[in-house]
Amino acid sequence: xxxxxxxxxxxxxxxxxxxxxxxxxxxxxxxxxxxxxxxxxxxxxxxxxxxxxxxxxxxxxxxxxxxxxxxxxxxxxxxxxxxxxxxxxxxxxxxxxxxxxxxxxxxxxxxxxxxxxxxxxxxxxxxxxxxxxxxxxxxxxxxxxxxxxxxxxxxxxxxxxxxxxxxxxxxxxxxx
Numbered sequence: 001x002x003x004x005x006x007x008x009x010x011x012x013x014x015x016x017x018x019x020x021x022x023x024x025x026x027x028x029x030x031x032x033x034x035x036x037x038x039x040x041x042x043x044x045x046x047x048x049x050x051x052x053x054x055x056x057x058x059x060x061x062x063x064x065x066x067x068x069x070x071x072x073x074x075x076x077x078x079x080x081x082x083x084x085x086x087x088x089x090x091x092x093x094x095x096x097x098x099x100x101x102x103x104x105x106x107x108x109x110x111x112x113x114x115x116x117x118x119x120x121x122x123x124x125x126x127x128x129x130x131x132x133x134x135x136x137x138x139x140x141x142x143x144x145x146x147x148x149x150x151x152x153x154x155x156x157x158x159x160x161x162x163x164x165x166x167x168x169x170x171x172x173x174x175x176x
Contacts, residue, residue: 001027003067004074004173005091007082007144008100009137010118011110013153013165014076017100020166022074025175031076036063044078045119057084068094082143092148096173099147106154107133149173 004027006014015031022029033044036059040047047056060078064087067075075095082088082097091097108130115121121129151169155161170176 001072001175003070003095005068005095005097006074006076006100007088007091007097007147008079008102008153009107009133009140009144010079010120011107011114012079012100012102013156014100016156016162017153017166017169018074018076020162021169021175024166025074025170026072027175028070028073029076030067030070030073032060032064032067032081033078035067036060039063061085061087065090079140082146083140088143088146092146096149097147098149098151098169098173099144100153101150102153104130104133104137107137 006018008014018031019029021027036047037043040059042050044056047059051059057080060081061084064075064077064081067073068091077091082091088097108126111118111121111133112126112129115124115129121132124132149172151172153165155165
């Protein structure tokens with residue numbers, strides 16, 4: 001089976017849903033950022049610092065195309081992955097793209113809770129964070145909207161919500 005590429009804004013549940021759905025369907029799970037870090041023995045932050053955004057995005061594109069050759073895999077892409085080069089078109093041609101559509105309120109709640117782990121938003125006030133999310137989504141929606149499948153991912157907080165949402169995801173994509 002061709003790869004499934006999960007796309008969406010940070011905090012939408014790509015890693016959470018991807019891990020659970022891959023486990024339930026006996027597929028491999030790849031977090032693209034973690035894959036890049038393992039291949040280059042540096043964090044995404046370190047790669048950005050050393051190579052700049054352009055350098056990182058080139059590596060990201062190459063690694064996306066590498067993991068896109070794997071079979072029976074669910075790939076959690078970085079939030080910006082679909083927005084650079086021809087990545088979105090490439091993913092659509094080589095697998096199933098799924099946009100994890102999450103409300104601004106749910107993104108805000110999740111990112112507010114875990115902002116200390118995300119350097120891009122760590123120092124933002126709540127108001128700044130909400131504005132940042134809204135503006136970023138506006139800029140990325142033209143890319144995200146090219147996904148073959150749209151999946152609502154608001155319900156990923158409790159263990160039962162995660163299990164129910166993962167099953168709904170597998171059902172929607174007709175994955176056994």
